[in-house]
Amino acid sequence: MSVPGPTSAAEPGRLRLRVRGAVQGVGFRPYVHGLATRHRLGGFVANDADGVVIEVEGDGIAEFVEALPRQTPPLARIDDIAVERVAAMSSRDFCIGASIGGRVTTRIVPDAATCEACLAELFDPGSRFHLYPFVNCTHCGPRFTIAERLPYDRATTAMKRFPLCEACRQDYENPLGRRFHAEAISCPCCGPRLSHGIDDIAATLAAGGIVAIKGLGGYQLLCDARDEQAVQRLRARKQRDGKPFAVMLASVDAASEVAEIDLTERALLEHVARPIVLSKSRHHLAPSVAPGLARIGVMLPVAPLHHLLFHALRAHVCKTAWALVCTSANPSGEPLLTDDDEAQATLHDIADLIVTHDRDIVIRADDSVVAIVAGAPSFIRRARGYVPEPIRLARAVPPMLAVGAHLKATVTVTRGDEAFVSQHLGDLDTTQAIRFFEETVQHLTSILDVAPVAIAHDMHPDMASTRFAHGRGLPTLSVQHHHAHAASVMAEHGLTGPALALVLDGYGYGSDGGAWGGELLSCDGAGFRRLGHLAPLKMPGGDRAAREPWRMAAAVLHDLDRGTEIGTRFDDQSQARHMPMLLDRADGPVTTSAGRLFDAVAGLLGVGAVQSYEGEAAMKLEALVRETTTLDHGWTIADGVLSLRPLLAHLASDRLDVAEAAGLFHGTLAAACVDWITMASRATGIGTLVLSGGCFVNAHLSAQIVRGCRAAGFDALLPRRLPPNDGGLSLGQAWAAGLHLVRNENLSGEIV
């Protein structure tokens, strides 16, 4: 951005700046007003259909333009600024104009954690917001979760039921204040009310009780994370077996007592999105919080209510800092509860106290989960705090809707060169999840004001998302699962191809109908080619094998001609003695899955025969790794097929130390992949590489492959703005299908 022509005192002139990005409802106009006034400029600032328009004249124009993008309010994001010279009008004063109407193309920003200024007011006895659990301003508070549609103003949010009191109105109308057009503001006089006193809630928690609270994006369940009995009670009541819980702590210092927090993690914890950050556990909490795992999910307070709770808990004795289990309040497998009546009905068996309030949650959003992978943040689940921030694409595509796959579902809507990926929607197994999915499509297209021209979906014929896509009366495009995984990473890194893609994943319906999952692809534009895959393994019992790693271990033993060991190795499994018979079949299902390979190794090493939650075996295997090592001649590559048979034979034969074996598996798999990629790169001449698929949430595997690629002379790009698992799939579908539409007249079909 530069100022056209010379600007000098001799030629004052007037500039019009058009600012695009997340610039509405975030305190941008007061910011511009302050900046212009400081530089003694005349003119105005106003919202319009594209964002914000500013006109300035006066001596300090150049400095103003220079400073504008530098000190923006915390929630503002500038995409670009267009500058043009207009006729001077000799304005002396600078004023804030009303919004200029027109078609809505601006956006709603994500929900943000309570800012420092609001926090100060929360605990200031002199403030009208003292101890008020709904304090917020243009720099913080709810946004996405209370917005019904555009334009974003109070009348289209959950705050419409709360008319402003006089004090709030003054704040709302004061262009110089932090609450100028803060659509969600309220105070104890005029705002929502909490159903219970903070001290009562704290007392219940301190006594080992389970408390449900209505959070930003849905109900949450809290209990004392140091009280093993309380945590076990929560597990039993929520019917949740081994899946880890996240914990909330009052501060980074408190978090550092339960996990090893490095600087990158600290920055993540303190980010306005307040994600759950997976960090190395010190194992100081109740063992049932995250059984058998090396990492623990920690987060800091998000909303004023959380701050108030920790404040009130200080009155109760605690050995060290208070740590609260903080988990979404939902029956296992179902979406987060947001409806008050439903919450009462469902949670009264789970929670000892249900804390609610009368501000509706318009759209649910789970807590986001992030971990540091290969030196930078990587999503495991992207939801509250990040949605609906767009991904900027390398080029504009026709308006698309992409519906993801089946697990960890998200949907994506494109608008020009922006892709909006929905919050994590969960698994589409239940009627509730499918309704949430449908609501989200409706909400997202509505807040973006977009009418999609086509729907992209997975190739799998029997997914609820596929069925949804075919029931809309719009042209549909099917995108192969692993192609979509690859395209997702390409989309966020602004790539159109050609690129190599290493997709290490669980399962996806292959172009040939097979069970794909460990794939080496070359992608270019809307198309892809399967360069290679992992050597197929039998998958006895289909999805059963994904839940029961011992089955994959049995398949490996059978493949190694050691099927006779299956019965004795897995004598606690009732089906083990029948397994050789099943594996002897010539026509049984096979898979090239990398996820199932992890399961097989976990099964062989006795890490877990049966999983109580998805990814448990692989996570426990990862948790065992102390250092990664490589087995010489541990793999072979022929005709693009990577076989780890020698490694598997080694892991199956020796009575190895499990930690050592886990390290050997991770290191050898990574080295084999680097070898595989290097060969493919040489053969194709393609030097760009993207990594994707659910296995890349594994920090050891990701770090080793990235390091190996770097040593081999090329950069490997990991997903950074979306999860590598199926949560990122809808973006890839939208990008591949969008590029297809750009180049083809034909609206429907299969992208190959």
Added chain:
Amino acid sequence: LSHGAGGRAMAQLIAGLFHEAFGNEWLARGNDQSAFDVAAGRMVMTTDGYVVSPLFFPGGNIGSLAVHGTVNDIAMAGARPLYLSASFIIEEGFAFADLKRIADAMGEAARAAGIAIITGDTKVVERGKADGVFISTAGVGVLPEGLDLSADKARPGDRVLLSGSLGDHGVAIMSKRQNLTFDTEIVSDSASLHDLVADMVAAGGQGIRLMRDPTRGGLAATMNEIAQQSNLGFRLLEEAIPVKPAVAAACELLGLDPLHVANEGKLVAVVAPEVADAVLAAMTRHPLGRDAADIGEAVADDHRFVQMATSFGGGRIVDWLSGEQLPRIC
């Protein structure tokens, strides 16, 4: 069996085989068609093709299956089956003895059901043009006065009754096909259900909205079809659905959901809540309905979801699959 040369001799041989096996007055007259008296009231007619592999399985073969299947399609209207036709496409080289076993099983099944196969046809095709034997059957039956069962008649609040355990036929076929042996042999449930249906109609009359036999695609496909046609949803109770332990174990091994596995001797009825108990009692008194159970209810639902109720009142969706049970877990 051979194709082409010597066709006439061969045709006579085959015709003789069927005449003997089906043994009835109509076939004995040797016409290209058979005449019978038309009953008063309403008749039903159905047709079906049978292409099962393997042809012989525990509990029956393609011949008995062809009779049971067609009898059941007639019975699901609440009708009494009367006459069947049968057409055979036979692959060249098929063993005469095997064809005789099939024909005998058909004759026996027809006699047991009190019906007659009164017309038929055979064709022998070149090797590779068929897989052993294919059978096409058609059947006619008569409806009791005033009965009009149809898949669009379910109403919210109606009960869903299932006549017995799920998955026996599909698992028997699969085990045989894939050479799997279990401690307890799994036997197909293939049977004619018209007698059971007659008892149900006597007990429930017009309170019976509809009946279906959950064959290919299993109970899941059937319930989804009804949901579509009646424009409502179903809420089923997993614990209430009978599955034999041996079948459950085999399904567990193979990774199959018994809800999607085929049955050939079971029916599902949607009945008005007032008659549900009476119909269920009539079912459990009949040998083919011994394990009958009330497995759920029809509910108003614009999504037409078939769901398995959980203890939380929510529901796992029971899908309608386009083919085999594919994995989904990524």
